[in-house]
Amino acid sequence: MSSSTSSEQHHFVVFLPYSVKSQPKSFPVLENALVQDLEDAIRNNQNYKRFLENEELFLYKCNNLDLDPSGTLYRRALEWLCGNADSMMNSVHRLSKYFTNGPAPEKDEKVDVIAVTESILENLDKVPDLADSRAFKMTEERRARPISKIRRLPSPSEGIRDEAGIKQSTDENRGVHAHRPASNYGPPTALFNHALARLKHRLQHLDEQAELEPPPNMLFTCHQFILTSCDVHNSENDRELALTGFLNVLVGADMSPKLKTESGTAQPDAIWGDPVRI
Template sequence: MVHFLVVTEDVLQSLDQLGTIQNQVLRGREQRVELIRTTVPRPSNDASTSAGVRTVVVDNADRFHAGRPAGNYGPPACLFNRALGLLDYRLRPLDDDISEPAPPILMRMVHQLMTTAARSYSSEDDRGTYGIVPHAINADDPPFVVVEVKNEAGPEGDASLQAGLSYTHIVTAPQFKALRRQSNYPVILCGFTGNLLEISVAIYTDGMYCDLLFSERLHLGFHSAKNVLRLSRALTATRKAIADLTAFYAQLKAVPGAPPQASIAHLFPSPLKIPSYTGFVPSLTFTHRLTRSGEAVLLAASEGERRSGIYLATMPWRSSNIDEETTAPSSPRDTHTDSVEVVVKFTERYHPEAHRILAAEHLAPALHVCVPVCGDLFMVVMERVHGEMAWEAADRQELLPYRIYEDIKRAIALLHSHDLVFGDLRTPNIMVVPGGSGLDDGPRGMLVDFDWVGTHGRGRYPASLDEGLPDWATSSIQRDGIMDKAHDVAMLGQFKEQCHQA
C-alpha cells in the first residue's frame, strides 16, 4: 500500500531539515505579518482623525516606522534598493544645473498640474475630475506606486501617512507572501494634500519603513518658471525610478517562486555608490545587524536596534585594501573561506583620514574604505575588532585599566598633532580590546567612531547635539559650536576618572 502525504509550504518549513537560521528568520517575519495586518489601522477609515493618527504613531510604533515619534525610524529605505537609492540621489540637486533637461511635453503637463492643484475643490472626487486621481495604485502586479489624495489639509487626514498605511496593507496581503520571501518590496509613495505634493519611498523588512524625499507646495507665483522646472525635474526622477522598479520586479518574476535555499539578503542594505565616485568599492555580504553593545542580531526587536545603522558583513580578503599587519590581533582572517568579517557603518558625516591616522598606530580598527553612497551617506567598512565598549565597564561599576586611558590620551594627542578634534570622546566611542599573550600585552584602548571629527577652530559640532547630557558639562560643547582641542582635553579628564590610577 502506498500512502501519500500532502503538506503545505508552511508545514515543510517547520520540518527540522528545513530549520535553517534563514528559514527561522523568515518564519518569524511572517508571524509578524498577520499581527501588523490586523493591528495597523487602514488609511481612510481609522487614520483620518487625531485619535486615529495617535493609534498609528503611538500604539503601532513597533510596527509602522515613519519618523513619529521622533525615535521611530531605521536606516534610510533608499539603502535597501538601488532604484530607491537613485531616486534619492536624483532628487537632491533639483536647483542645480542638470545636464539632462526635462522633456518640454512633461513641463507643459507639470504646469497644468500646478495650476490644477492650486484650485479649491468641494471634494476629493471633484479634484479627481480635474486629473488628480485619489487613492490610486499602479496597475502592475505587484503594485509599487501608491498615491493618496486629501482634498485639503485638516480633518480629512495626512495623505502621505495614509499612503504608508495603504502600502502596509498591500505588502502584508496573503497573495504577496512569496514576494516577501524574495524582497523587501520597495515602493514609491505619493501624497497630495491640497496643493502639497510629497514623494516618499518605503520598504518592508521587520515592519514598514518610510522616508520622505520631496515635499513642495505646487505654487506658481513670481517664480513660476523656476517652480515648474523644479517640479519637472522631480517628476522626471520619479519616472526613472518607476522604470527602474519595473525592471526590478520583472527580474523577480523571472525567478520561479522563492530561491531554492532561503535567503535573507533582502533584510539587509543593498547600498549604491553615488555615480560620481570612482574609488574602490568592496563586495559585501551582509550577515547581521549590530546593536549598541556589539550584539549581532538578524531582525530588530527594539527601537534602539531599529535605529542602528551598523552591520556585520563578510568580504573576500582580496577585496581588502589594507595589510594584515595593520589589523588587530583579535580580528583574524577566515582562512577556510578566504574572507574577512567587517563592520559596515552608514553615517551622514565621517572623517576617514582621522580614522586612518589612528589605525596606523593600532589605536582604531583598520579602515578598509569610506564610500559615499546614495542617500547622502557614507558607507564605512572597517575591521571587526572583538572587545567591549568602555561604557559596559561603567555599567558594572568597574574601573578600566590605566593603560586604556594612556592609549586614548595618545590617540587624542596624535589627532591634535594633525590639528584635528575628535569631538565625541564618550565611552560608547571607546573600545577595550584584548591584548596578545605576552607579559606586556594587556587590554588596549581604541577609538571607534569618527563621525564628529573636525578641524580645530573651523569644524562644527552637529546641530542635533543634546547639550543637556552630563557628558558635556565640563567641556563647553554646544550645538553647531566651533570645535576646539580644549574640548577633547576636558572630556579626556572625565574619562580618566573611569580608569584606575597609575
C-alpha cells in the first residue's frame, strides 16, 4: 500500500492491560495511517518500551468500552478480550477500514483500541470469568476492610510457616490467604513491613525515573568491590573490613554494622537508614 499523504491527525485512545494499574493513553496518527503505524507509535512510547521488548503486539477495535470507572477498566478489558480474542486488526490495513468515522469523539470517553501481547492472550484462559470469580470477589471484599482489621490477619510468612498457620489462613468462608501474585486476594505485604512498602513503591515507579548514568569513578569502585569480594580472605572479619571502604563510598557512610532486627532472629552484616524490622 502507498504511504499516507494526509496531514490531518486522529487521536486514538489505547489501553494496554499489562497490569491492574494500567492506564489508557492517547496516540496521534495521520488520518490515513495504517494499523502498523499505530503499533509503531505504541512500541515507541517510553512507558511501554520495556514491557513490549521482544513481544509481538496485537491491536483490537473495541466497542463501547468506557474509560470510567477507571478502577475496573483492567477487568472489563480482559472480559472483552475473552470473548473477542480472534478479532484482532490486520497490520497491513488502514485504520479507516476499522474506524470508518475515525475514533470515538472525545466527549464520549471511550477506549478505541485494546493493545495486547502474546503473553496477555495466553493468560486469558486463566481468568475466564474474572468479575464472577471467587478470587476477584475476595479482593474487592478485603480492599473494603479497614486497615485495622486487615492487620489482624497473619502475615505472608506466618500463613505458610507451619500446619497451624495454614489452617488459620484457610477455611470455607475466607479461602486461602494468598498474597502473590500482586493481584491475588490477600492484603498487600506492604502492610506488614515498612521496608517492603518502600520497595514496592519504588518498583512501581521505576518507569517514572530517568535512566541512571553512574559516573566512571563509581563504576571503577564497583569493579574494585567485585574483585575484592572474590578474593580469598583469612577470616570473615578481614573480608568485611576490606569491603567496608567500598560500601561507604558506594552506598554512604551512615552504615550501622551488626545491628539485630527487632525480632532478634536476623543480624545483617550492615544496615543503611532505618533498621529493617522483620
